[in-house]
């Protein structure tokens with residue numbers, strides 16, 4: 420069965436679909452057409468959350484006793500169901516947050532691959548033998564789960580992010596209470612159906628939907644939640660981290676970026692333009708890894724700008740469900756207004772608008788939260804559009820005279836998530852790898868697009884300095900025990 424509009428979704432607690440105690444729901448709207456109700460989603464209260472945490476706490480006792488291989492089998496099953504339902508999940512995602520269907524399908528298949536990757540992790544080693552100074556003793560490390568893990572997820576990757584947090588949490592023996600962004604509950608609920616269909620034991624994974632200020636903050640403060648993993652804004656992340664720290668819980672935060680791409684004078688310009696457009700404007704710029712500062716060596720500034728602008732003009736805006744659309748709307752009206760206010764600020768602070776800058780004139784797009792792909796030049800490092808995360812399709816062009824100056828400018832940011840350089844010079848590549856303060860440094864590749872088997876996370880204000888994904892995930896989702904055994 421394909422995706423159906425206007426269904427009512429519930430919380431998923433202890434293996435059952437349950438309404439919010441208040442009985443209240445709210446509509447989830449399609450940002451490509453505000454008149455389309457994608458579904459009705461629960462507006463839960465703290466009592467509902469308490470039920471979910473209690474279920475996860477009870478389930479943790481038996482889940483942690485299963486072998487990694489047994490837990491892995493559930494993840495393999497969930498991957499198979501998600502793969503079978505990928506079109507339905509992707510359609511829900513496109514209708515709920517606006518990214519194009521091919522991107523949504525790609526993300527869903529990435530979710531499948533993440534589940535399979537972590538299913539395999541259940542069979543891998545979890546410790547080391549360390550020589551003891553006592554020749555009669557055996558000393559080794561082992562790892563234990565944290566217990567109940569709270570997952571607070573954003574709307575921009577409604578399948579991949581919840582799965583890249585949930586799958587490692589589960590495989591290492593934790594149980595999970597997932598709070599998705601309220602904008603993408605329908606998508607999260609369908610993913611949850613996949614886990615249910617896979618036969619995951621009751622209480623191991625619970626879904627609880629409601630306002631971040633109510634459910635998210637109560638999850639971060641809950642005394643029975645042993646670890647919190649968060650992706651979202653810097654402001655909220657800091658609060659979540661402080662709440663977890665205050666009660667001694669483990670936390671992990673992935674937050675914003677202000678990611679630079681450097682275009683060196685010797686760059687392959689076609690490749691650089693393609694990577695800048697894809698990195699900056701795909702998903703309507705709503706990625707924490709999106710390119711936003713484009714730092715260009717002056718010798719090729721005009722040539723690069725001309726090629727970039729001519730390709731930006733070609734971008735087709737439209738409903739992500741239509742085959743011809745390259746860029747969908749912003750995910751919500753609030754997000755659209757944020758982007759428009761940054762565009763206004765850019766002009767007020769003296770940057771020069773080269774392309775876009777407003778909502779499109781096309782009457783067919785009038786009911787959606789669309790904004791044109793936007794390019795500024797004359798952007799200086801102190802300006803808001805060069806410093807703050809916009810989370811929209813806005814590129815800031817900044818000329819420099821050398822690679823050294825480019826790297827200094829690229830580092831002039833409170834964030835340090837992802838950065839890339841387009842160059843053919845090995846020396847420039849090596850300087851960039853050595854001197855760029857970012858968790859992801861990419862050569863001749865766009866800033867966005869992370870690989871699930873590699874560590875992901877940022878420096879400076881972009882993260883809590885921990886890493887997600889790949890084998891790095893074990894560091895957050897387990898605690899090390901050092902064991903000393905003597906007969």
Ligand SMILES: NC(=O)C1=CN([C@@H]2O[C@H](COP(=O)(O)OP(=O)(O)OC[C@H]3O[C@@H](n4cnc5c(N)ncnc54)[C@H](O)[C@@H]3O)[C@@H](O)[C@H]2O)C=CC1
Pocket residue numbers: 571572573574575598599600601629630631632633634635636637639650651652653655656658659673674675676706707754757808809810
């Ligand atoms: N790093 C990333 O991937 C993301 C960054 N952002 C940034 O954040 C800006 C605002 O987007 P929002 O959706 O409003 O992000 P947000 O940080 O408010 O939301 C992220 C998650 O946190 C929850 N939340 C909200 N308030 C909370 C609180 N007081 N305590 C605990 N959890 C809470 C939300 O319900 C959602 O599940 C964007 O413009 C963008 O700059 C947003 C989403 C993802």
Ligand SMILES: O=C(O)CCC(=O)C(=O)O
Pocket residue numbers: 575576580650705706707708866867868869
């Ligand atoms: O670039 C990607 O694939 C991941 C981006 C991401 O993690 C985010 O926007 O939150």
